[in-house]
Amino acid sequence: MTTNYDFNDRPDAARISLVAGSTGEAEVAELFLNFQWAYREMQRQYDQVLANSGLSESKFIILMFLAQAPQQQLAPSVIADKLGATRATVSKLLKGMVAQAWVARVASPTDKRSTLIQLTAAGQQTVTAFLPHNFAAVQTIMAPLSPAEIDQLNGLLQKINQGTHNLNLELERNQHAK
Amino acid sequence: MTTNYDFNDRPDAARISLVAGSTGEAEVAELFLNFQWAYREMQRQYDQVLANSGLSESKFIILMFLAQAPQQQLAPSVIADKLGATRATVSKLLKGMVAQAWVARVASPTDKRSTLIQLTAAGQQTVTAFLPHNFAAVQTIMAPLSPAEIDQLNGLLQKINQGTHNLNLELERNQHAK
DNA sequence: CTTTTGTAGTTAGCCGGCTAACTACAATGA
């Protein structure tokens, strides 16, 4: 059964789009809100899957990086770069992961500033136990999409990336002009 | 000029999808990551637009709600419902907005538990001054999409909503089974 | 070889989410 999963169960934020003026603006504003809504609901459920295993998304990804790394160890700065987060954020995450004993700190032999993060057996076990749940969740979320629709959506997301990039350029131009 | 805005400028998180097993799984995992990426980059830029006016998205939406409300006042609980956030979160946001003098607290005449939130002239001015920037940003983000693509994307997002909903059902079933 | 510049990591403090616990009051029911 394919019921309608439209955006009607959502709070009142959609009303904002009614403020739009000329033709076409309303549709664009509505799409923007739908995009935010779809992501946020999806992420809420996905976070719940992670939380059921005591994980957060970032901590899971860090465990994955370590599991795939040579000697299963990486420097915090490398983790930050791969994750796309700041060192400060990673530092805080690692603090928690050390406390959970999923990882351990090892002094770097080559650089006295650096400490390597080493995956522990417990961490290894946690991540491998979680992997099936992760892929099941992702499959479930994307299951309603046919292969053709997957391609379509990838293409449309790239267009949003382009729009984001254009907005970024505008902002930087305004910054400079100031 | 329409350059390629693919997902190559992104950190290494995409490598995760290589762990997928059977055919089709990898494509789905990749789409999942692309979806997250597109949203997060978009949101980062949009938040920047808001921050340039000293606003956050939630505070802006609250100001919009108040501007449209009768007497330009609403109870915090009503704001929370419309916004789709908890009362605790709204309480914290309002605290900041009162400090900024965008809103003021007024005792409810009918319910001694409740305080109404009243939009001030300064708040009114802030939100009306920001509105054009908001719509310009949204238009820029979505500009690369044709009207037909907007329809397409709305449809695909609804399919993701359906997948999210299915995941939710699975989780609740597991909760009950336990 | 010393000075400057850059890099690695942590900490403090802010933001905006959340849950849980608590107070004050309203509304319902025995």
Add this chain to the structure above:
DNA sequence: TCATTGTAGTTAGCCGGCTAACTACAAAAG
């Protein structure tokens, strides 16, 4: 009427982002 149950709002405390400031060390430049 009085007891119970429910609702409005705040606070405390946690999480995961961020920037800015700081220490320690490495690397490049003089």
